[in-house]
């Protein structure tokens with residue numbers, strides 16, 4: 704027996720309902736995917752706009768390289784450009800001494816703080832090791848009786864140590880104020 708026209712109508716209605724439900728579900732899914740895409744795009748563009756720290760992010764020629772402050776292990780990491788500007792390009796007139804590490808220069812940071820800058824002149828493995836030991840040791844030993852290592856620069860082949868400037872010279876002069884005296888006698 705053939706189905707009645709009502710039965711056809713009911714079947715068509717059910718099919719239409721299923722199709723509509725699928726269509727709505729697909730549209731909702733598309734909307735959801737689109738809003739997630741917008742959210743990710745927004746997040747990515749915010750991330751790209753945020754300035755990054757680090758020597759690698761040094762912006763050549765801009766003032767940012769002069770003011771940027773990067774701290775690691777309590778020590779400030781200077782760019783070579785910052786130290787060039789602090790010491791008048793490591794000018795001869797700024798030389799205040801010579802030690803085992805190399806020449807020592809007088810300098811001033813952007814905030815006016817006076818510094819002594821030791822520019823390593825020993826290339827090679829031995830110099831590299833000496834630099835590493837000095838940074839490691841002085842970053843751990845913090846005492847009012849020791850010269851304060853403010854920071855360092857380790858950029859390409861440049862190795863530079865930056866200390867607080869001491870009006871009466873370096874550690875040697877403070878430990879042995881009488882010229883030629885190397886050991887304290889008891």
Ligand SMILES: Nc1ncnc2c1ncn2[C@@H]1O[C@H](COP(=O)(O)OP(=O)(O)OP(=O)(O)O)[C@@H](O)[C@H]1O
Nearest residue numbers: 800801802803804807819866867868869872873875
């Ligand atoms: N923080 C400082 N402030 C002012 N002058 C400094 C400072 N550090 C060093 N100097 C000057 O630079 C000179 C050389 O110092 P440096 O410490 O490099 O040599 P050093 O005392 O012979 O030690 P080393 O042989 O371990 O390098 C000192 O004699 C002093 O005149």
